[in-house]
Structures are given as structure tokens and as C-alpha cells.
Amino acid sequence: MxxxxxxxxxxxxxxxxxxxxxxxxxxxxxxxxxxxxxxxxxxxxxxxxxxxxxxxxxxxxxxxxxxxxxxxxxxxxxxxxxxxxxxxxxxxxxxxxxxxxxxxxxxxxxxxxxxxxxxxxxxxxxFGTIPIIDFVIWFVFIMVFLLSRKKKEQRVKIYRVGWALIALHIFLQSAQGYMLYHKYDQSYEQVALSASFVPWNFSVIAKSGNQVSIIDETIFTEGRIKEVLTSSDDANLDQLFSKNPRAKTLYEWAPFVVVVEDDQTYGIYDPRFYRNGQSFLFEYMENGKIDR
Structure with a gap:
């Protein structure tokens, strides 16, 4: 968080x-x-x-x-x-x-x-069922703080009710994430979740072969494929890891990565953080620096 x-x-x-x-x-x-x-x-x-x-x-x-x-x-x-x-x-x-x-x-x-x-x-x-910044948790604490100032004699009780609401929120989010994970787990080789800032909305990142699909999902609607990424899984990453040690760390850290190998770039990124055409967890080197 x-x-x-x-x-x-x-x-x-x-x-x-x-x-x-x-x-x-x-x-x-x-x-x-x-x-x-x-x-x-x-x-x-x-x-x-x-x-x-x-x-x-x-x-x-x-x-x-x-x-x-x-x-x-x-x-x-x-x-x-x-x-x-x-x-x-x-x-x-x-x-x-x-x-x-x-x-x-x-x-x-x-x-x-x-x-x-x-x-x-x-x-x-x-688990990927709660966003790093959870505005629901912020909202609950703000309301608890404001209400406790008005009813000071019940302050402890109000805060404890606030904690119960946060626990319920995390439970509901995680239960839905669990259902979505298992919905795709049978159809793909690897699956990961990334919770949206909007409650009860998730990105399901599912990999099969060298294809990675990013799917917008809720338990109440049909999933919508937002992106399909192609990973160059056959690429030899040893040279990348040698010249950019952070890439090797990212490879160990992430559940799975997308490998990029084209005329400009040679690198890997974590698809769970893929937004607007790029992932902010992207480690690479200029392709021209690769020994062929």
C-alpha cells in the first residue's frame, strides 16, 4: 500500500x-x-x-x-x-x-x-486483489475521522466499526478476485491479477504460449480483452541480464514477463503494470548494443 x-x-x-x-x-x-x-x-x-x-x-x-x-x-x-x-x-x-x-x-x-x-x-x-492506492480505504477512514469528532464519546466504537468495514471491503474484493482467477486458470498457462482503482474491477493478465492477454473483468460482466501482447520468449536474455542487472531482478521478481526484441529495444516488462502502451516496470537496452 x-x-x-x-x-x-x-x-x-x-x-x-x-x-x-x-x-x-x-x-x-x-x-x-x-x-x-x-x-x-x-x-x-x-x-x-x-x-x-x-x-x-x-x-x-x-x-x-x-x-x-x-x-x-x-x-x-x-x-x-x-x-x-x-x-x-x-x-x-x-x-x-x-x-x-x-x-x-x-x-x-x-x-x-x-x-x-x-x-x-x-x-x-x-494476490493483486487490492490496488496499491485504495480510495475505498481512504474514504472509510475520512468518514470515521469526521464522525468521531462529532461523537467523541463513541470514538473508539466508530473506529472499530471502520476497521470492520475495511475488512469487509478487502474480503469482498479478494473473493471476487479469487473467482476471476480460477475462471481463467483452466484456460491459460499463467494468470495474474491487478485490481483497478474502481472497486470490483480487475485486470486479468493471462499468458498462453507467447501471447499475453490483458482482460478487463468483473464478476458481473463479460470479460473484455483490452490488449494482446506478444512475447519473444525464444530470445536469449543472458546478454540483457549482463548489461542491465535490473532486468534479471525484474525477471526473478515478476510472476511472468513480456520479452521485447525489435530494431529499437531489447528488454522485458511486467504486463501487470501495462498502461497506455507501456509498463512502468520495463528494463531494457538499446537493440543496437546487442552482439549478434
Missing amino acids: DTITHTLFGLGIYGAINKEHLSKKEKRVLLFTTIGASQIPDIDVISQLWDTDGRYQMWHRGITHSIFLTPIWALLFYLISWLLFAFKSKTIFFTALIAVIIHNTSDVFNAWGTGYLEPFSTARLT
Whole structure:
């Protein structure tokens, strides 16, 4: 998910906690914990500073987003609370744990995916049933915030209802995505999903042979083929990987890729992010630089 959504998750966790018996200081520490722990897995962005081998695509949302690392992040916030704020409470640990789990798990639901099972598996776990920026989640939190200001005595209850609505939204989206995935899974060799910004609308990316179809779908309408892409699967990618290491990383990272080999370009791209004639995840080299 995007940074704004993760921040909203942190504020939502804070709002859903009963703070009636907490002091102002304890409330500040709790707020710091909920927002900080909701953001901490994305600390991996700093790995760009020392990436000399084109591995950032794998490092981002990699080990820092592992479900097995969540207790370590929670312990970090527990220690910060104790050492910097002189507030020692198991509540901080478990609140941070929940915040990190929500961050890591929510990222699994969009097309980018995460290294959720690292270091035991390098596979990117991705469902593709929730867009990276989900305006439904934004809308729910905005309404919860506005309503809780008017009915302060019911603030905790309102935030908890908001969380229930978000969980219902994710369930409905994912259930529909599951049905669409299995609708095409029997007819194509490989299938991936990418959720639209419009609720209940999906792009189904289906590959058979060297043909990749991008299909606009909902469970209520007949699928419409938006694009048919041809992949040069017979191309030898070794030279591309040698001259552009990011291409090799993308090849490992994506469920499947489209290979481009023409007079101008030699490269690969992830068709899940194909919009307006191109994918923003495209690694290539000029074809004239290939040794024939």
C-alpha cells in the first residue's frame, strides 16, 4: 500500500484503542508507536543508497516485510518506548506487532506483493486483489475521522466499526478476485491479477504460449480483452541480464514477463503494470548494443 494508507492504518489503530486511563505522555508514546510501526517495514527504501547490482526491486518489500520479522520490529518499538520515553508496557509491544502485521499483510493483497515468507522463500507473495492506492480505504477512514469528532464519546466504537468495514471491503474484493482467477486458470498457462482503482474491477493478465492477454473483468460482466501482447520468449536474455542487472531482478521478481526484441529495444516488462502502451516496470537496452 502507499505511505498515506499505512499512515491511516496507524491512526486507525490508535483511534480503536481505549485510552481512557492513559496519561497524555502515554497517549503520545502510543501514537508514535502506531504510526511508526505502521511505516517501519518501508525503511528498506534506503537500500537504494548501496544498490550497485540492480537488486533494489527484490530488496524493496523484501525481508523487512517478512511475517517472521514482525516480533523484531515490535521489540524495537518496545525498547524505544522504554529507553527514550521511560514508558514500559506490554501494550506497546503488542500494538506495534499488530501494526506491522497489518502493514505486511495488506501489501500482500496488491500486485506489487512482498517477500512475506523471507528468508525461507524468495517468492513474492501477491494476490493483486487490492490496488496499491485504495480510495475505498481512504474514504472509510475520512468518514470515521469526521464522525468521531462529532461523537467523541463513541470514538473508539466508530473506529472499530471502520476497521470492520475495511475488512469487509478487502474480503469482498479478494473473493471476487479469487473467482476471476480460477475462471481463467483452466484456460491459460499463467494468470495474474491487478485490481483497478474502481472497486470490483480487475485486470486479468493471462499468458498462453507467447501471447499475453490483458482482460478487463468483473464478476458481473463479460470479460473484455483490452490488449494482446506478444512475447519473444525464444530470445536469449543472458546478454540483457549482463548489461542491465535490473532486468534479471525484474525477471526473478515478476510472476511472468513480456520479452521485447525489435530494431529499437531489447528488454522485458511486467504486463501487470501495462498502461497506455507501456509498463512502468520495463528494463531494457538499446537493440543496437546487442552482439549478434
